[in-house]
Amino acid sequence: MRPARHLAISLRRLIDWSKQDWSFCLMTVTIFLVVIWLLLTPLSSQIANHTMLRFHLQSRSFPIWAFQFPIPAMYNFANQYEVDDYPPGLIDPLFHDSQPRFLNHFPARCFTFADARGEYLRAGTNKWFTITSSYRGQKVTSKFHLKPSETLRHSEPHRQYEVIRISTETDYVATKN
C-alpha cells in the first residue's frame, strides 16, 4: 500500500475512533499537544527559556513547574554544572580548580539527587553550585548556595542544608547553531 493511502486510512480510522470514544480522543489530543509544544521548542525562544527555567527549578511557581512533568526531557539541552567551596568570583581564576561537567537533563540534580548529595554535601560544609543550560544560542545560568543549617550542623551523620538562590541570568545569543 502506498504511504499516502496508508496515512489517509489511518487518519480516517483515528477520526472514527475519536468520534466513538471521548477518552481515546482525550488521550490523542493530550499527546498531540505535548508534541506541538516539543516541536515549537527550537522555534520559540520563550518555550526554550521556559524549559531551561524548568530545568533550573526557577519556574514562576511550583504548580507551573509541576504541570510540565509529563513533557519528556531525556538528555535535553547542553547542561553543565560546577561545584565550588567558595562563592563564585571570590577566588582568582588562576587558582580556581573546579571544572564544569555536562549533565544529561535537569542540572539542578547536581545538588538535589541522591548521588550528588552523597558526593558534595556529606561533609556538611558550604557549597556553591553554578548550573548552565544552553540551547541553540540561548543560555540560562543559575547560581545556588547550599548553606548548612547552624542548628543541625554538628549532629553527625545527619546534615541539613538550606538552598539559597543567588542569581539567574538569561542570555540570548544571536547566532543559531
Place this chain on the structure above:
Amino acid sequence: MLATEQDKNRLITAYRVVQAGILATLVWKISFFSYANAIYNTIEISDSFFPDLLRSPSILRVSFLGATAATLLNMLATSNAVRKGCCITVMLGLSILCIHQGSYNDMTFVTAWWCATWSCWVSYRIDQDSHRTLLQKSAFLARAMISMIILGGAVGKWTGEYWSGQVLYDIYFVDRDFWLFNYLRDTYSEEELKVIATWHSRNVVMIETAFGLFYWLLGNRVAAIVGIFILCSIAIFSNFLLFSVLSCLIALSAVGYFASQPAERS
C-alpha cells in the same frame, strides 16, 4: 477457541506485559534506590520551591513502594475492578515521584507514568469496547506515546553541543565505566575518541528524530519489532541503567505484536 476469546486473551496478555515492563522499570535500579533512601534520611535539603510534603523522604518511600506493589498486583489481577484500583494507585504514586525533590529528575518515573496512563485507559475501556477494537486502539496509543517520548529526547538534542558531540563525549567517553566506553578508551587516542563521540552523537540525534517523527505511522507488527530493537539498542550501547527508563517503553512497543495477530480463527 472463539475469536473474541482469543482477542480478550491477547489484550490481557498485552496489558500484563506492560505491567511487567513498568515493574522492571521501577525495580531495575533497586540498589540505587536503597542508597538514595539512606542518603535522603541523612542529608536533607530545605528548598522553599518544593512544598514540605514533596521534600519528605517518607512520602518518596511510600510513593515508590506503593506504585511498585500496585503494579505487581495489577500484573497478577484477574478482576477488572482490581486492575482499575491498581492503575489509580500507580498513577498517583508515579505523579508524586515525578514532582518530588528527590526523584523529579529521573526520567524512569516519567516513562512509567505514561505507561501507567495507557494502562489506566485500557482498564477503563475493557468493559466498553470490543476486545479487537480496543487492541487496535491501544496499539495506536502505545505507538503515539513512544513517538512523543523519543521526540522529546530528539528535540532537546537539536543544538550545536549535541551535533558536535561535546555533551555525550563528556558524559560517556571521558570516564564512564561501561563496556563500550572502556573498550574505546583502551583502543583509541583522545583525539580519535572526540571524532567517534561526534559521529555517535549525530547518529543518536538522527535516529531519535526519525523514530520520534515517524514511528507512530508504522503498522502494528513492524512497530513492535522496530521499537523493541531500537529501544534495547539504546541501553545496550550506552548504559544498562537506561533499561530502568526504557523497560516499560519496550513492553509498550510489544503491544503492537499482540494487535497484529490474525482476527478470524476458531
